Amino acid sequence: MNPRRKKRLTLFLSIAVLIGGAVSLMLYALTDSIDLFYTPSEIIEGKDGRKPQVGQRLRIGGMVVPGSVSRDSETLAVTFDLIDVGPKVSVQYTGILPDLFREGQGIVATGTLLDSRTIKAQEVLAKHDEEYMPPELAEKMKGIKHVKPDNAGN
Template sequence: MNPRRKKRLITIIALLLGLSSAVGLTLYALQENINLFYTPSELIEGKGKDLEKPSIGQKLRIGGMVVPGSVKRDENSLFVEFKLIDSGPMVTIRYKGILPDLFREGQGIVAQGTLVQSDVVEAFEVLAKHDEEYMPEEVAEAVKGIKHEKPKYNSNYGN
């Protein structure tokens, strides 16, 4: 083999090895920061054809409907606990902070947090839909077919 061709071949192989190792290291570093979306059913029963469940301590996003009557607020702090449901089992969400103004029972939300038990998520962010027409595609697909009652408001308020 010509010395010039040999030098080019070695340079190309070195570049390919360097590039592939850089991509591999980047993907390895990012795998801990990927927030996967789950519904309550997928969280409990598993996701996909392999029924893969998230591990305890994994960061994730979960979306569904807030179960009416399930919101429990601590009187002495900002701690809130509520249940989330889609078409199957319920999941408990724990959150410490101020909930969005649009947060209501019987409404679709998305919570981002860490799985602390197989059916409990410790959320660090809770997002509520911003109007009656909009719902994230993932949440709309997850809650398809769920019937829920909207909260009843006292029409005699202020009278």
């Protein structure tokens, strides 16, 4: 092989290895911040044949089951159930809930899976428009009717 071509090949392979290493390190660094989105049914039954592992960070979206909100009178701890079209999943949260949070409302929570049916949430987001929901959840909930909350002030 020509020495000039050998030098170019070595340079090209070195650059390819460095770029591959940099991309690998970036992907490894991002694995801690990736939160997969699940619905309650997908947590129980699995998503694409795989169930989330206990301790895994995830996002869950669903409707708060009417009558399931339980507040601790001495702390900010709240427990409530979420449902989509299948089984219920329990969510535990400590903190101040959003003003729009209420029973029958759609929410998205980010947290850690404690066991097969319980999530310890670090963040709870309530949707602001009753017509909007994440596309994944909207697809799952087509045709399902939910109880809308009462208008207490009206």
